Amino acid sequence: MKKALSMALLLVLAATTLAGYGVAPANGDAALRGTVKTGGSTSVERVMTALIYQFQGENQNVSVNYEMNGSGDGIKNTISGLYEIGHSSRELKTDGSENGLTATRYAIDGIALVVNKANAVNELTAEQVRGIYTGKIKNWSEVGGANALITVVTREASSGTRSAFAEIVGLEKANSPETAIVPNATTCDSTGAIQTTVSQNANAIGYMSFSDADNAKIKILGYNGVVCSEAALKDGSYTLKREFCLVTKTGAELSPAAKAFMEFVLGSDGQKIIAGNKLLPIE
């Protein structure tokens, strides 16, 4: 009796398992299967998670891994072959250390200058931003604000946002007080921490990904007379921006699943998701 019962259970189990294989995904390619190993930038987390979720929904036999460990590791691990696709929120270095790679742009992200909501200043020029971050401008009254000392807030060394911001504004990495970010700047280790710090300090200024900046918590400043918006990113008038890239080995044959994922990100469905995340799609 017991034996018969367990036999029957086994059969049911086998049948359901097999049936599972027979069911085709709603749309997409059922023949496409495998795992795509990717990893890198944490700045692209929100949009990339959305893209992967959608892609995996359409291709149920493919899973896309995404390790969040920063652009540097993403690029390094793509060179070593650990990742098929690396995520980068900065351009590839041209000093030879990152040769043999191709960066495919898929979105443009604005870097928003943010201050506390109580701040009277509405916009800054590149010159003023450089002055504030190098410590030459110390008081908000020097740039048209109240008489209060400026608290400079920055990201930690080697963050993608920090290096993009420093490069565009014209701040250098070397240790010269003329051109480097002031060493006593309050340092935050994430976009969220920047937003929280600036929202709690009436005299603070920081910079963060435009796609994550929340108008309810902080005030976004204009840069060189242009307010950051999707339109200003599109027509190129807002220059404080950086690109999100998928990094692959030049000339290497991608697996069909990885290839499909890249086509999805660059295709109209993927670009729609990108636009929905306050980023500018590449068209």
Added chain:
Amino acid sequence: MENSIVRAGKSKAPVETVMNVIFLICGLAAVVSVVLISLYMVFSGAPAIAKIGPLKFLAGQIWNPEASEFGILPLILASVMATGLAVAIAVPAALCVAVFLTHVADKRTAAALLFLIELLAGIPSVVYGLLGAILIVPLVFKAQTALGLPMSGSLLSAAIVLVIMILPTIISVSAAAINAVPKQYNEVSLALGSSKMQSIVHAIIPAAKSGIVSGVVLGVGRAIGETMAVMMVAGNAPIMPELLKPARLLTVGISMEWAYSSGLHREALYGVGLVLFAFIMVINVLLSSILKKGGAKR
């Protein structure tokens, strides 16, 4: 009767052996972990220190990984100052609370208070960080504005948060130590004509010294190893520490830059870890030797 005990002993012999082995394995696991962690820290941290140069690494005043400057003196001093300040404030306060709990308050009040204090010890550090960021940092802002400094997270805020975090540990260990002092000490002291407070200060606290010191050791350990709460209030700039300016502690130095670091930068962070590890070892050995001396005197 005698027979049954012998028989029982015989039948239990294998069980005894098996349990012995199990306990031995557990004991060894703890020892092996400590040894492995020590080796790992040395092997992963030492190469970077050698590459940078021990003197440049430990005594360098500039931490700027983007320009390959890896001086961690500001981080070391910030950790030492924040911990020292926190302990200097917390120990006297904790001692007073412990005396209150054991000799001044009535039993029910003491039990209720002790329960609350132990609850305080169980609160996750990120909650202390949040409270510090909302309550303490804005207070320090006022002091900074008055003194003509920009408003920011600071070493002082970090130290205050650490005080609150290590108080419960020191209080509960000290209270237990004071409670363990034999009643006769107090009675003899009172019989010799000293007042209640004289007897507490001159007879009971000295007798409980070694227990109190072990509470302080635990407090120092918690303070120097704390990361999350400190990162939320300290401002985290790697400059030579000053009370009202932002400061980056050793723990924060590692966790803050870990995600994006690579190459020599990451190795240097292992080096920071090794320094932190050495710090905690030295503090443990030093304080426990003081503790043993205190015990021998008694």
